[in-house]
Amino acid sequence: MLPVEDARARALALATPLPPEWVRLEEALGRALGAELIAQRTLPPWDNSAMDGYAVRSADLTGPLPVRLAVGETIHAGSTPRIEVRPGTCARIMTGAPLPPGADAVVMQERTQPVQSPEGPSVEILEAVSASNFVRPRGEDARAGTPLLTQGTPLGIPELGLIIAQGMMTVPVPRRPRVAILSTGDELCRADEAPEGRIVDTNAPSLALAVMRAGGLPTLLGIARDTQEEVSARLADAQSFDVVISSAGVSVGEKDFVKAALQEQGVELNFWRVAIKPGKPLVVGRRGGTLYFGLPGNPTSSLVTFELFVRPVLRRLQGHVDVEPPRVPGRLDGELRKAPGLAHYIRVAASWRDGELWARPLATQTSGALRSAASATHLLHFPQESNSLAHGVNVALLPVSWTA
Ligand SMILES: Nc1nc2c(c(=O)[nH]1)N[C@H]1C(S)=C(S)[C@@H](COP(=O)(O)OP(=O)(O)OC[C@H]3O[C@@H](n4cnc5c(N)ncnc54)[C@H](O)[C@@H]3O)O[C@H]1N2
Ligand code: MOO
Numbered sequence: 001m002l003p004v005e006d007a008r009a010r011a012l013a014l015a016t017p018l019p020p021e022w023v024r025l026e027e028a029l030g031r032a033l034g035a036e037l038i039a040q041r042t043l044p045p046w047d048n049s050a051m052d053g054y055a056v057r058s059a060d061l062t063g064p065l066p067v068r069l070a071v072g073e074t075i076h077a078g079s080t081p082r083i084e085v086r087p088g089t090c091a092r093i094m095t096g097a098p099l100p101p102g103a104d105a106v107v108m109q110e111r112t113q114p115v116q117s118p119e120g121p122s123v124e125i126l127e128a129v130s131a132s133n134f135v136r137p138r139g140e141d142a143r144a145g146t147p148l149l150t151q152g153t154p155l156g157i158p159e160l161g162l163i164i165a166q167g168m169m170t171v172p173v174p175r176r177p178r179v180a181i182l183s184t185g186d187e188l189c190r191a192d193e194a195p196e197g198r199i200v201d202t203n204a205p206s207l208a209l210a211v212m213r214a215g216g217l218p219t220l221l222g223i224a225r226d227t228q229e230e231v232s233a234r235l236a237d238a239q240s241f242d243v244v245i246s247s248a249g250v251s252v253g254e255k256d257f258v259k260a261a262l263q264e265q266g267v268e269l270n271f272w273r274v275a276i277k278p279g280k281p282l283v284v285g286r287r288g289g290t291l292y293f294g295l296p297g298n299p300t301s302s303l304v305t306f307e308l309f310v311r312p313v314l315r316r317l318q319g320h321v322d323v324e325p326p327r328v329p330g331r332l333d334g335e336l337r338k339a340p341g342l343a344h345y346i347r348v349a350a351s352w353r354d355g356e357l358w359a360r361p362l363a364t365q366t367s368g369a370l371r372s373a374a375s376a377t378h379l380l381h382f383p384q385e386s387n388s389l390a391h392g393v394n395v396a397l398l399p400v401s402w403t404a
């Protein structure tokens with residue numbers, strides 16, 4: 001059985017970003033930039049004022065204060081300066097307006113006293129300022145010809161703003177991975193069918209939601225009965241997808257046909273079985289450009305293996321550099337014990353208390369019960385060879401994507 005770190009690294013190594021498509025900005029939010037963008041425009045286009053006040057020559061303010069300056073013109077945002085600021089003069093300026101030639105600083109109006117005099121408007125400057133004071137320099141946001149955003153940048157709202165400011169209405173992002181989802185099991189029925197002794201297939205709809213939340217495009221292939229022929233036939237229908245996720249039928253039972261069906265379909269198995277709980281019988285493989293994840297059937301096992309193996313791959317296919325959220329430091333609220341040999345991923349509910357994040361293990365940790373995932377906020381990695389974790393120890397918590 002592979003250690004979980006090796007297995008995760010091997011699964012991730014199978015994924016490379018999908019080719020970019022150009023999408024409108026509202027479809028790009030949350031995705032990764034598919035190619036480096038070079039700025040076409042220098043922004044802001046000119047030095048401009050950060051305050052409502054007066055554009056001055058800082059050299060005029062080195063002597064005793066207050067200094068009286070003649071006001072040459074008033075410059076509003078959107079207007080163009082007409083008069084050069086010369087020694088002994090200044091310009092009234094509004095926030096965002098371009099600085100006039102000759103000026104190198106702005107004094108905010110609260111530090112001035114306007115003066116009416118027969119020679120025309122002037123102002124007394126009450127405070128000296130250094131050059132570039134309250135000046136927003138040209139090119140602070142973008143310089144034409146230089147990189148605006150690098151490939152892989154996560155596109156948040158400010159990043160999309162920088163792109164819009166360049167006059168761009170679409171942006172290149174790796175296309176979303178198309179993901180086929182197959183359930184297997186004679187015991188399964190759909191939620192809208194009369195059970196008649198069967199249980200509802202919860203894995204497929206749950207995994208479809210998890211795929212969507214990870215940015216993928218899920219397609220449900222339905223339920224394959226427990227024969228190699230049927231599982232194999234369903235897998236054959238899925239060859240055009242980027243990723244195929246099946247659940248169940250990967251352990252050592254008499255009807256666990258998924259591995260054999262994958263091999264029958266020409267899938268090269270990269271590994272089977274990982275030293276983790278839940279999720280031990282996971283199988284991962286590839287055939288051409290399609291990646292295959294045979295998740296265990298236990299509902300919580302399928303959710304946890306999705307989090308640890310599939311989500312990072314879906315994020316990498318979408319060009320993300322960070323393929324999962326950073327772990328958050330917390331403290332264990334309770335005591336954990338286990339036999340060495342498997343790394344456990346304990347479902348915990350983390351809550352903020354006395355300035356620290358306390359992680360309380362859910363009462364049930366059985367992988368067959370969805371209840372052991374509901375209300376969980378994070379996964380707590382209980383290392384493979386460790387056999388106990390004491391109350392209060394510092395732990396690294398992986399946020400799960402399945403929360404409300
Ligand atoms: N002798 C051994 N038995 C088992 C081992 C083992 O190492 N030795 N591994 C156990 C572990 S760990 C896991 S995890 C399970 C997973 O096995 P499978 O992937 O073969 O899953 P199934 O046996 O087909 O089903 C397990 C369980 O999950 C239910 N199930 C299946 N599909 C769905 C679905 N779509 N929605 C909801 N529930 C589903 C199924 O009814 C079973 O109860 O194997 C252990 N056994
Ligand atoms: O790996 Mo299983 O999910 O522990 O039951």
Ligand SMILES: [Mg+2]
Pocket residue numbers: 248249250251252253255256297
């Ligand atoms: Mg089984």
